[in-house]
Amino acid sequence: MYLNNHSYYSLRYGAISEIELLEMAQRHGCHEFPLTDINNTSACLNFIRKAPSFDIKPIVGIDFRNDAQQCYVCLAQNNQGFLELNRFLSEHLHGEKAFPDQAPPFNHSLVIYSFEKLLALEKTSFLANEFIGIGLTDINKLRFSKLSEFTDKLVVLHPVTFRDKRDFNTHRLLRAIDTNMLLSKLPESQQGKPGDKMYPLASIEKAFEDYPHIIENTKQLLSQCNIAFNFSKDRENQNLKTVFDSADTDYKKLVELCESGLPKRYDSITDSIRQRLTKELSLIKQQNFVSFFLINWKIIQYAKSKDYYHVGRGSGANSIVAFLLEITDVDPIELDLYFERFMNLYRASPPDFDIDFSSWDREDVTRFIFEAFGRNGQAALLGAYVTFKHSGAVRELGKVFGLPKHEIDKLSEGKYDPQKLDKLSKLVLQYAKYLHGKPNYISIHAAGILISEKPIHYFSATHLPPKGFPTVQFDMHIAEDVGLYKFDILGQRGLGKIKDAVAIVKKNHPDVTLPNIHNAKPFFEDPKINAMIEKAECIGCFYVESPAMRMLLKKLGVRDYLTLVAASSIIRPGVAKSGMMREYILRHKNPERRKQAHPVLWNIMPDTYGVMVYQEDVIKVAHHYAGLDLGEADVLRRGMSGKYRSRDEFQAVRDKFIANCRERGEADEVIFEVWRQIESFAGYAFAKGHSASYAVESYQSLYLKCYYPLEYMVATINNGGGFYRVETYIHEARMSGAVIHVPCINTSSVESTIKGKEIYLGFQHLQGLEKRTMLKIMSARVDGLFNSLNDFMERVSLSIEQLDILIRIDAFRSFGKDKRSLLWEAHYKCNHITTSEFQQQLFRMHTKDFILPEFTITDLESAFDQLELLNFTLYNPFILLQTPPTSSLLTTDLAIYLNKIVVIYGYLVTAKNTGTSKGERMFFGTFLDQKGEWIDTVHFPPVAKKYPFRGKGIYRITGKVVSEFDFLSIEVIKQERMPYISDPRFDVTYNRKEITKITRKIL
Structure with a gap:
């Protein structure tokens, strides 16, 4: 009976979740119930998934609105109708176009216009799928309208947005936040009505007792709508099914690629390698994941054609097929990576590939994916919900209530006495609690891309964020529920550092021939590199440079690749929290301690001394220790993080874990300790293949740091640093023997450069220096080096503010003049040459040369200039102490x-x-x-x-x-x-003496 119902995915409008809507509908005896969020389909799939558990047939549609003004409500009659509604909505969201007053002629969707809207449109003819919506307040008006003659077109249209007064108040606050206005100024046109709530069906029927045909029409309309998606464990894989002509062609191509990869990856192809490959290929084909591997392979082939560096990680790194296709560089045979973590017959979702590219290359790879696989609307970025958090909600609510900024700051930071709060402040805190966790807006998943067999609009509408790629309106959990599995394409600075370092080494050492940086195996055996790791001399190197990692490397005494792989997962917060980090270190260093391991756990995980270190250890323990099948074990692993933990299937598996262990005779004390360890760390540990991928990249960066430390530090600096600030990497370069120079107009570039052992910082490090200034300098220098300040000012038109930055950092030192003299000269000339910064001088301008006194520029003065302009100083900071x-x-x-x-x-x-x-x-x-x-x-x-x-x-x-x-x-x-000592540049007495001395000299 309710055709227009809003969840809180009617963003900044609705106040209740789609599940709460279903609960309300069930209480009111509804057996068919639509969800029609405003210009949004975020909740539709989950609504369809959950509705049967409430004994409700789900119906989905969209409430199309321009701003807050309703145009029409549309219901999908079937999946094709949902597709056409999503396409229509997406077209307008992408183009930021207003919806037309009348809906297009849909083939599989029903359109309901409100009574008031039709009066304004003066619409008197209707298509077969168009209806007239009569609200509770429209009944009396209907008697006097010609629209009453369309008896077969009249249906009930009563919006449901709220449960109670609190929801309505929350709604008004959301509308004020959305329109960025004070609550007291919010016009009624931007709000729903207090009566937009669910009434008993009997009350609705009573209100329309004079129009029984309206009730009947409404029921008939609902009966026309049927939509279905498969959310069961045996759901269909909705990803793109074939990459080439057919499934058979795809499989033959996959086998061919693996066969050609074997001799490239292995010097000797053993029986165990063959058996592993055969086993994987068979399961990949059986699970219909052939195209998943081929798509990733095509992405990598494109990246290699562009010389883009990549790292393939995730559970897919446990696969020999991925290794042979060069999606990953991790050898699962060498590391004995757990096959069942990669894929098993019970696992509905495919193996997960996280493919990292440098931040610069990632955008082009994403573009390639959309061009190669998304031409028919089959590709989209994965969405993510940004929810209200307490602090942000307090700030937004404080503004709409009109509180002053200092009051909002106190409330947001929790710096207040609850007993002294006024009524408005209490309301802010009260409603911040209601808003907490509710969706605020849709964003983009950090890395996920969907490539579907059907058009992506079959599942969702899309919007077009600044990145310029269509983005679905649901998150990764919903995507997986319906059988859409993401491709993770991430940006990572570490790869940019490696790629740039190789280029810098080749330029600075043209006679050197570097080994193939992609083949890291020789690095694993290099004693110089392993000695560096043992001493934790890893600053700048991927994933091993943080203070916590330096500490762990020293504690473990890491001297080899396999231990570094373990360390990469041990450092994760879950392993530390569970106490397993400390236990692993104890057993690693003391063989006697290993005897304390539980015999079953020791047999399951001998390589980690019976300690759970990797994600797949959860599967191993659940399967071998607790007797769960592999599908149940994987549910357990996935359930340790995110929303899966609250799902019924996870709770059932937990109960079975405990029951099975008891049946096997395990004491509760041991069972619950093992469960505690699983629960505390599984969501925050890496898969072993993931850790191994990280360790490979660590060794690649460690090789460069070991043999070419200065070039590697320059690459690190140019890629924005790493864990630390740029200043730390400059210090590290100096400790490795570099001579560091501040930017120089005749030597420096936009980025930092190196020649021999001398590093010139790039102009990009100067605070306040504009990008266009840097480009002007580089462009003018093409015609030759600058030989004086006059020469520079004639060839590069700059404001005095930009010139001041360059002079104070001593960028003109090659002219042999101190920077204070240059400052006097620059200010005098800028005051006497009336030229725009943007206007190139046509004729050489002659200005008077002054004989200035000889200035003494102290290290202290220069250090403070550097602090201001670089945010750090190249001098020893200890000279600054008072x-x-x-x-x-x-x-x-x-x-x-x-x-x-x-x-x-x-x-x-x-x-x-x-x-x-x-x-x-x-x-x-x-x-x-x-x-x-x-x-x-x-x-x-x-x-x-x-x-x-x-x-x-x-x-x-x-x-x-x-x-x-x-x-x-x-x-x-x-x-x-x-x-610190006082900055001499602001010593008033000193500056007055200097000015007096200079003025006398000039005069």
């Missing part, structure tokens, strides 16, 4: 002070904020000592609260030197940020 350090203790001295209290000075690099099991804040700090070596600190909650970090700078640290697994750190007792 008071010299009272301690000369260095990191290299710490071992002799083990378990003793020391005082050490450190320049802050980074601080990690984390929480204890009790929810208290603590920190891990990383500093550089006075010689530039690393200091690692631990700040437990009492110290963290009493002595907080106060931003960048040098800290005097008092603490106890401790050692865990031979890794030295300082447990901080006290720390204080030491004051």
Whole structure:
């Protein structure tokens, strides 16, 4: 009876979920119920999936509106109708076009116009699929309208958007947020009506008792609508089914590619390799995933044709087929990667490939995918929901209630006394709770692309975000539910660093022949590289440079590829939280400790000493220890993260896990400890193939860092750094023997460059220097180097503000003049030459040359200029201290002070904020000592609260030197940020004397 129903996916309009709508419909005795969100189909598939469990036949459609004004409500009669509605909506969303007053002639959809709309349109003729919607408030008007004569076209059209007054108030707040206006100024035209809620069916029938044909027409209309998607375990794979002519051709091509890949990947093709390949190919064909592999292969082939570097990871890295197709560089035979994590007969979803490209190359690869597979509307980016969080909701609500900014800040940050809040502030907090978790807007999944057999609009409407690619209106969970499996194409700076480093090495060492960087196996055996890893000298290298990873590498004493693979997963938060990181380290270093492993777990995971380290360990434990089948085990693994955990199938598998273990005679104490470990870490661990892929890339970057450290650091700097700020990588380059120069107009480029051991920072590092200024300099320099400030100013038209930046960073030092003299000269000339920054001078301008006094530019002055213009200084930061350090203790001295209290000075690099099991804040700090070596600190909650970090700078640290697994750190007792000396550039007395001296000299 209800044809127009809104969930909260009627974004910034609706207030209740699609499930809550179904619950309401069930309570009111509905057996057929439509969902018609406003210009949106986000909830449709999940609505269809869940409706049968409420004994309701689902119907879906769209409420088409221009702004908040309804044009018409359309219902899909079947799946083809849903397709045409999605196409119509998408066309208008993509083009940001208003919907026409009248709907197009749909073939499989029903169109309902509101009574008021038809009066305005003066529409008096109707197609077979068009109807007149009569609301509860329209009944009396109908008696006096000619529309009453269309007895077979009249249906009930009563919108359902709210449950109660609170929902209506929430709706009004959402409308105010959406229109960016005060709640008190929100016009009624932007709102629904308080009566837009669900009434008992009997009440509806009573209201229309004089028009029984309207009730009958409405029932008849609902009966015409039937839509179905398969959400069961045996659902059809909806991805593109064939890449070439047919399924047989695809399979033959896949086999051919594997056969040609065998001799490239293996020196000796053993029986075990053959057996693994045969097994995988058979299952891939049986599961209809041949095209999935071929699509990924085509993507990689395109990338290779463009010389784009890539890393293939995810569970697909457990596959020898993926290895032979060069989708991944991880050998599953060498690593004994668990086949069932990659694919099994019970697994409905295909193996997951995450393919990383450099951030620069990713956009072109995405474009290729849409051109190659999306020409018939079969490709789209995967959507994601951005939901209201407490802080953001408070800020939005504070604005619509008209609170001043300082009040909003206090509420958002939680810095208030609840007893002293006024009524409006309490309302803000109250409704922020209601909004929390509700969708705010649709965004884009970080990496997912869908390539479907049917047009993508068969499943969803699409919108067109700034990236310019169609994006579906649902997330990855819904996609998987209906049988659409994503292709993950990600951007990663690490690959850009490797690619750029190789190019820089070739330029800086033209006589050097580099090995094939894509073949990392020789690097695994290189003693110099492994020695670097053992000492954690990995700054700048992919995934192994963070303070936590440096600590783990030293604690484990990592000296080989396989241990690095384990470390890549152990570092994940879930493994640490479950206590398995510490246990793994203990067993790795102490063989006697391994005897404590549970015998079954030891047999399942001997390579990790019976410790769960990888995602597939969950499958192994569930299958071999708890007796679950592989399908149930995979449900368990997937259920450890995201919304799957709340699903019925996950809860059933959990119960079976416990019951099976009890039947096998395991004590509850052991069962629940194993379950605790699974539950605490599975959602935050890597698949082994994923870790192995990361370790391969780590070794590639480590090779470059080991043999070409300066070139690699330049590539790192040019790619925006990594875990640390750019300043840290400049420091690392200097520690490796580089001479670092600030930008120079005759030597530097936009990016940083290297010649021999000299690194010139790029213009891009100068704060406030515009991109167009950099391009002007590079363009003018094509005609020859600059020989004076006059020459520069004549060839490069700049504002005095841009010129000032270049002079103060000493970019004109090659002219042999100090920068203060150049500043006087530049300001004088800019004041006497009336030329636009954008206007090139046609004639050489002669200006008077002044004899200025000789200036002394101190290191301190230059350091402060660099701090301002680069955000860091190339000088030792310790020269900036107001008071010299009272301690000369260095990191290299710490071992002799083990378990003793020391005082050490450190320049802050980074601080990690984390929480204890009790929810208290603590920190891990990383500093550089006075010689530039690393200091690692631990700040437990009492110290963290009493002595907080106060931003960048040098800290005097008092603490106890401790050692865990031979890794030295300082447990901080006290720390204080030491004051810097006053900036001499702002010394008023000094500047007055200088100005007086200069003026006298000029005059």
